[in-house]
Amino acid sequence: MKPGVLGLLLALGMTATAAQAQTAPQTPAPAETPIVIGRSYALPSAVMGATREISVWLPPGYAGSGKTYPVLYVLDGGQDQDFHHISGLAQLGTVVGTTRDVIVVGIASVDRRNELALPTQDPELIARYPTQGHSDRFRRFLAEEVQPFVETRFRTSGETALMGESLAGLFVVETFLKEPQMFDAYVAVSPSLWWDGGELARQSGARLRDQSNDPRTLILTLGDEGPEMQAPMDVLTANLRDHALPGLSWSFTPRPTETHATIYHGAALDAFRKLYAVPTP
Numbered sequence: 064m065k066p067g068v069l070g071l072l073l074a075l076g077m078t079a080t081a082a083q084a085q086t087a088p089q090t091p092a093p094a095e096t097p098i099v100i101g102r103s104y105a106l107p108s109a110v111m112g113a114t115r116e117i118s119v120w121l122p123p124g125y126a127g128s129g130k131t132y133p134v135l136y137v138l139d140g141g142q143d144q145d146f147h148h149i150s151g152l153a154q155l156g157t158v159v160g161t162t163r164d165v166i167v168v169g170i171a172s173v174d175r176r177n178e179l180a181l182p183t184q185d186p187e188l189i190a191r192y193p194t195q196g197h198s199d200r201f202r203r204f205l206a207e208e209v210q211p212f213v214e215t216r217f218r219t220s221g222e223t224a225l226m227g228e229s230l231a232g233l234f235v236v237e238t239f240l241k242e243p244q245m246f247d248a249y250v251a252v253s254p255s256l257w258w259d260g261g262e263l264a265r266q267s268g269a270r271l272r273d274q275s276n277d278p279r280t281l282i283l284t285l286g287d288e289g290p291e292m293q294a295p296m297d298v299l300t301a302n303l304r305d306h307a308l309p310g311l312s313w314s315f316t317p318r319p320t321e322t323h324a325t326i327y328h329g330a331a332l333d334a335f336r337k338l339y340a341v342p343t344p
Contacts, residue, residue, distance in 0.1 A: 138227035140169020261295035
């Protein structure tokens with residue numbers, strides 16, 4: 064075939080293809096709708112001297128129910144931290160009916176060793192983390208600003224729990240020992256009790272003896288994380304066995320198949336099922 068003829072045929076084919084494309088029905092783009100998980104609030108804090116992020120997940124039926132709900136406060140609860148993870152467990156329990164409805168409040172952390180760790184006397188830790196040791200201030204932030212904000216804005220039942228993992232778990236244990244009246248239940252997953260050489264665990268016996276006999280729940284768990292994590296947990300659980308008052312319901316669940324990086328999801332799910340079990344008829 065002559066080159067001129069071949070070129071003419073190709074041009075005709077391209078023109079026909081373009082015409083077909085113009086006349087073919089156009090598929091409309093799929094409609095987009097945002098997926099709303101919860102709401103984030105910029106809470107001005109006089110205690111912290113800065114605006115802090117608070118995220119809130121409400122049960123699906125909250126708006127029209129008129130009911131009150133328990134509140135689970137989650138440390139490291141920012142949108143890019145554990146808020147979606149824990150609120151997802153609450154959503155699952157609601158959808159399948161395995162746990163009671165609960166409001167999830169995530170408190171974002173910024174400088175974790177400043178906010179979640181108690182003061183240490185260890186020179187190496189002080190040098191490595193010069194801002195460490197202001198957990199008392201963060202606890203005041205929860206008590207004086209976060210809890211009142213939640214209780215005045217949402218329909219809460221008065222039933223409260225605090226949950227955290229790692230350094231946040233250390234904060235949970237410290238809060239339970241020092242200010243047990245702040246929450247009804249405490250969930251500490253792989254708490255970093257090694258901090259300050261395990262001093263908090265060693266002090267736990269005396270602090271337990273000083274507590275009131277009000278009903279409280281403490282849930283502890285730890286993976287296969289080596290002697291540095293295990294030894295202070297052993298001290299804490301021994302003191303709980305020896306000194307916990309009858310009003311305290313506590314449990315320690317070893318999770319030898321889990322690591323520090325894998326333990327939180329399953330441990331949080333188990334805590335949900337224990338704290339928010341659906342009442343039997």
